[in-house]
Amino acid sequence: MNLKKRFRAITRIPLGFATVLKQMFQKPVTVQYPEEKRPMTSRFRGRHNLKRYDDGLEKCIGCALCAAACPADAIWVEAAENTNEVRFSPGERYAKTYEINMLRCIFCGYCEDACPTNAIVLEPIEFPTGYTRESMIYTKSQLLESPPINVAATPQQTPAGKYDRAILPFPPVDSSV
Amino acid sequence: MADLINLTIDGVPVGVPKGTLIVDAAKRIGNDIPVFCYHPKLKPVGMCRMCLVEIGTPKVDPATKQIVKDDKGNVVIAWQPKLNTGCTTPVSEGMAVRTKTPVVIEAREDVLEFLLTSHPLDCPICDKGGECPLQNLTLAHGPGVSRFDYADKQHNDKHVPLGELIFLDRERCIQCSRCVRFQDEIADDHVLQFHDRGRGMEIVTFSDPGFDSYFGGNTTDICPVGALTTADFRFKARPWELKSTPSVCGHCAVGCNTSLNTRTNTSTGTLDIKRVMPRQNEQVNEIWLCDKGRFVHHYTRAAERITRPLIRKDGKLQEATWESALQLISDKLNTVPGLRVAGVIGDRVANEDAWLFKRFLTEIVKTPYVAASPALPAAYADIARASGLGVDADFKQLGKGDVIVVVNGDLEEQAPVWFLRLRQAVVDRGAKLIVAHHRSTKMHRYAHVIARYQPGLAAQWVASNPAELQGLKDARNVVMVFGDDTLGPPNARALASGLAAVLREAGQAGKSNSGLLPLYPHGNTQGVYDVVGAGERAQTADVAWLVGVGDAADAPKAGFTIVSELLMTDLAKSADVVLPALSAAERDGTLTSGDRRVQRFYAALPALGEAKPDWWAAQEIAKRMGANWSFPDAAAVFADMAAHVGPYAGLSYAGLAKIEAQWPPVGRDDLYYGGTVYDNMGGVGARTSPGEGPSDAVAPAEPTMEALTRPQPALYRSGELTRLSDVIGKRLV
Ligand code: SF4
Ligand code: SF4
Ligand code: SF4
Ligand code: SF4
Ligand code: FES
Numbered sequence: 054m055n056l057k058k059r060f061r062a063i064t065r066i067p068l069g070f071a072t073v074l075k076q077m078f079q080k081p082v083t084v085q086y087p088e089e090k091r092p093m094t095s096r097f098r099g100r101h102n103l104k105r106y107d108d109g110l111e112k113c114i115g116c117a118l119c120a121a122a123c124p125a126d127a128i129w130v131e132a133a134e135n136t137n138e139v140r141f142s143p144g145e146r147y148a149k150t151y152e153i154n155m156l157r158c159i160f161c162g163y164c165e166d167a168c169p170t171n172a173i174v175l176e177p178i179e180f181p182t183g184y185t186r187e188s189m190i191y192t193k194s195q196l197l198e199s200p201p202i203n204v205a206a207t208p209q210q211t212p213a214g215k216y217d218r219a220i221l222p223f224p225p226v227d228s229s230v
Numbered sequence: 231m232a233d234l235i236n237l238t239i240d241g242v243p244v245g246v247p248k249g250t251l252i253v254d255a256a257k258r259i260g261n262d263i264p265v266f267c268y269h270p271k272l273k274p275v276g277m278c279r280m281c282l283v284e285i286g287t288p289k290v291d292p293a294t295k296q297i298v299k300d301d302k303g304n305v306v307i308a309w310q311p312k313l314n315t316g317c318t319t320p321v322s323e324g325m326a327v328r329t330k331t332p333v334v335i336e337a338r339e340d341v342l343e344f345l346l347t348s349h350p351l352d353c354p355i356c357d358k359g360g361e362c363p364l365q366n367l368t369l370a371h372g373p374g375v376s377r378f379d380y381a382d383k384q385h386n387d388k389h390v391p392l393g394e395l396i397f398l399d400r401e402r403c404i405q406c407s408r409c410v411r412f413q414d415e416i417a418d419d420h421v422l423q424f425h426d427r428g429r430g431m432e433i434v435t436f437s438d439p440g441f442d443s444y445f446g447g448n449t450t451d452i453c454p455v456g457a458l459t460t461a462d463f464r465f466k467a468r469p470w471e472l473k474s475t476p477s478v479c480g481h482c483a484v485g486c487n488t489s490l491n492t493r494t495n496t497s498t499g500t501l502d503i504k505r506v507m508p509r510q511n512e513q514v515n516e517i518w519l520c521d522k523g524r525f526v527h528h529y530t531r532a533a534e535r536i537t538r539p540l541i542r543k544d545g546k547l548q549e550a551t552w553e554s555a556l557q558l559i560s561d562k563l564n565t566v567p568g569l570r571v572a573g574v575i576g577d578r579v580a581n582e583d584a585w586l587f588k589r590f591l592t593e594i595v596k597t598p599y600v601a602a603s604p605a606l607p608a609a610y611a612d613i614a615r616a617s618g619l620g621v622d623a624d625f626k627q628l629g630k631g632d633v634i635v636v637v638n639g640d641l642e643e644q645a646p647v648w649f650l651r652l653r654q655a656v657v658d659r660g661a662k663l664i665v666a667h668h669r670s671t672k673m674h675r676y677a678h679v680i681a682r683y684q685p686g687l688a689a690q691w692v693a694s695n696p697a698e699l700q701g702l703k704d705a706r707n708v709v710m711v712f713g714d715d716t717l718g719p720p721n722a723r724a725l726a727s728g729l730a731a732v733l734r735e736a737g738q739a740g741k742s743n744s745g746l747l748p749l750y751p752h753g754n755t756q757g758v759y760d761v762v763g764a765g766e767r768a769q770t771a772d773v774a775w776l777v778g779v780g781d782a783a784d785a786p787k788a789g790f791t792i793v794s795e796l797l798m799t800d801l802a803k804s805a806d807v808v809l810p811a812l813s814a815a816e817r818d819g820t821l822t823s824g825d826r827r828v829q830r831f832y833a834a835l836p837a838l839g840e841a842k843p844d845w846w847a848a849q850e851i852a853k854r855m856g857a858n859w860s861f862p863d864a865a866a867v868f869a870d871m872a873a874h875v876g877p878y879a880g881l882s883y884a885g886l887a888k889i890e891a892q893w894p895p896v897g898r899d900d901l902y903y904g905g906t907v908y909d910n911m912g913g914v915g916a917r918t919s920p921g922e923g924p925s926d927a928v929a930p931a932e933p934t935m936e937a938l939t940r941p942q943p944a945l946y947r948s949g950e951l952t953r954l955s956d957v958i959g960k961r962l963v
Contacts, residue, residue, distance in 0.1 A: 114354060114355050115355070115465070116354035116355055116359075116468075117467075117468050117471065118354055120471075121468070121470060121471075129496065131467075131495075131496060132355075132465045132466075132467075133465060134464060134465050144352070144355055145355060145388060145389060145465070146355040146465050150496050150497075152496070169354045170354075217385065217388060218350070218352070218385075219352055219354065219355045220351070220352055220354065220355075
């Protein structure tokens with residue numbers, strides 16, 4: 054090492070001390086999670102939420118496309134058939150079992166992308182934690198959001214013909230573009 | 231072959247037999263022309279226009295009638311001005327076909343755009359999604375965007391039950407008529423039809439009960455969309471989530487090849503069969519199954535299954551360990567000298583079980599009393615084998631010049647898929663059909679000659695040298711199907727030997743496509759009788775061991791009864807020891823079909839509880855009684871059986887798993903025949919040789935009341951297994 058380099062190294066040491074000294078008088082960035090929570094951006098991909106329509110029916114139609122898209126194989130769906138007397142979702146099919154293994158999930162959001170009804174959404178809500186492996190398998194009742202105020206939960210009894218379609222029409226494609 | 235027709239498809243030359251359609255010719259060289267309404271097993275109708283191609287033929291000079299050639303000496307092709315359907319146009323010499331030109335591509339896009347105008351596009355909840363020809367072809371050939379308004383779609387009923395087995399979604403139907411044509415052309419149950427026209431066109435059923443057919447499940451396989459679904463599989467799972475295991479149906483003598491599709495059921499934590507699909511084997515079931523084979527699988531996971539050994543204590547059957555049950559049995563068999571032991575082996579068990587039991591009883595226990603159940607086929611199983619079809623017999627080659635004789639059997643009720651195939655030999659390929667029965671059967675519809683006799687007098691009829699059976703000498707081949715309806719053992723034997731004699735006298739014996747075809751009651755009757763032979767039946771015994779015996783009449787009266795069973799049958803309820811057995815879905819093994827084809831099935835599910843294969847129990851007790859047997863698995867047992875049981879000599883367990891290319895290729899890489907599990911990955915099996923057998927004539931006897939009043943054979947018999955099926959249990963007779 055030549056003299057010039059040695060000199061530069063020596064001058065850096067007090068600079069380092071100065072930085073540390075400065076930080077000692079600043080507000081710490083550490084938060085006492087989980088007692089204290091940091092704000093998240095609105096698009097943060099946290100734990101999943103299964104959404105409902107305004108009338109309380111579940112958006113999820115049990116198609117298992119999320120499970121097919123999931124690179125971590127974290128989702129398990131079993132479907133069953135709706136009737137007008139016992140209806141969970143619009144159309145014929147609903148998710149009888151819907152489970153996400155949060156230990157497997159890598160929060161990539163592919164399930165959101167795959168979902169034809171925007172039923173599964175990764176929300177900026179706290180990260181799932183638990184003491185046992187079993188408790189990290191979130192079941193449908195844990196994932197499903199509560200119905201809007203004054204709206205009945207599922208299953209509902211619905212009039213015949215009102216909810217024939219599982220996937221509601223989206224606006225027509227403008228073929229001129 | 232000499233008379234090949236040569237044509238070029240996209241410039242690639244191909245030679246195919248006369249009469250081949252363009253789509254099939256293209257298939258031979260790996261050119262997939264998309265189709266919806268065409269199905270290689272059905273007659274073409276040209277309804278969907280998906281297969282439009284450019285077709286040209288060599289230009290002929292009208293004056294000289296010579297083929298015109300250009301300056302370079304190439305044949306000039308006269309292209310047809312419009313596109314034509316490749317599925318209805320047979321090839322002709324020198325034909326040229328173009329399948330990839332812009333106009334063809336545009337036509338495909340347009341057809342798909344139109345098909346999708348009234349399609350609901352609800353693939354996410356559609357049971358066909360993932361193995362749907364419409365999905366596949368839309369991805370491969372579709373326009374990607376529609377000029378029609380999505381909100382303008384016509385909405386129809388999505389939940390129309392066509393009977394209790396099949397549901398119709400009217401929106402999804404693309405009116406290809408594959409289902410209607412299957413019912414008309416193959417099953418000959420004309421219960422489906424189109425109703426109304428244009429956009430209002432819908433599939434209707436007009437039978438009572440709805441969709442009254444034994445073959446309805448097949449329409450859900452060949453439907454190119456999810457318009458037809460089964461009550462059994464509706465919304466049960468997505469096709470890609472299912473694990474597929476090759477298996478063989480054991481519910482009748484046909485031995486259809488199946489694929490068991492399984493998935494975990496979270497509420498019970500077990501692997502369950504979600505659906506049973508046909509596995510292509512052109513020698514056995516082509517791509518068909520009857521509804522019994524398709525829907526009866528529920529017994530494999532029924533709550534009624536026996537899961538642990540039971541031992542009678544204080545007058546009640548109580549759960550016990552295998553160790554104590556095996557010890558109890560071996561003590562029982564070991565201690566008392568001169569004990570009279572009788573074994574009865576039911577025809578629902580696999581060959582491996584039958585063989586190791588027989589070996590155990592004859593070698594270790596040294597008892598002469600080993601018999602099979604039901605008892606009746608003992609009367610004719612040896613004749614049926616010795617005079618059976620040749621090793622290379624192929625139903626598909628039966629046609630003009632051949633004669634099919636059905637005596638005393640109801641093909642549709644007793645061997646449904648043979649019914650389909652033999653019916654086609656008669657109706658489509660011109661074989662002559664002679665039907666003799668004391669009542670009407672469905673096969674009577676196609677008969678050229680019908681003979682009738684009094685119930686129970688089938689053998690007498692054959693012995694009387696009837697006029698209907700004359701002239702068989704001139705036939706190319708003669709297949710004789712026979713059943714034991716209303717016959718007691720002497721008459722069943724007399725019938726079989728009488729028919730065998732007719733075959734011999736007509737000079738038909740020994741031809742590969744000629745022979746007897748017995749309508750056995752179950753899937754392994756032939757196999758069990760191959761192993762057991764005529765056997766010796768005991769009426770009474772000190773110890774009786776019943777393996778898979780369904781009929782209480784076959785059980786000897788015994789002081790101590792051991793029963794190996796799946797379910798708590800009446801016999802099991804009165805037994806002293808009950809050993810839990812495994813269903814064919816939970817283990818490996820082989821079955822021998824009525825036409826002597828030995829086929830392997832594979833374990834699709836884990837064993838229920840502590841149930842074990844029957845051969846394992848036989849081996850464990852043999853070991854406790856001093857035998858030094860060590861068969862680790864079914865393969866080893868099969869090898870032992872092949873070494874000892876004549877007809878199976880030379881067969882290897884691995885050889886039975888040999889796969890042969892199947893034509894037409896259905897499923898697999900094909901985008902348009904639908905279904906993902908037709909592919910035969912489990913082997914096509916091998917037919918055993920007829921071997922030597924008795925050729926003595928047996929005189930018919932007087933019919934007995936017992937035989938005459940036996941219930942008529944029916945597909946949906948009130949059987950234990952069928953009763954447990956959620957969907958066809960209701961159709962039991
Ligand atoms: S976020 Fe990604 S890993 Fe997690 S469940 Fe969804 S698809 Fe699977
Ligand atoms: S969350 Fe969406 S993708 Fe997943 S099963 Fe439900 S509807 Fe289908
Ligand atoms: S139900 Fe299926 S097979 Fe029948 S016509 Fe409609 S699309 Fe074709
Ligand atoms: S025809 Fe016989 S072997 Fe074939 S599926 Fe039906 S019951 Fe099973
Ligand atoms: S018109 Fe040829 S496949 Fe339908």
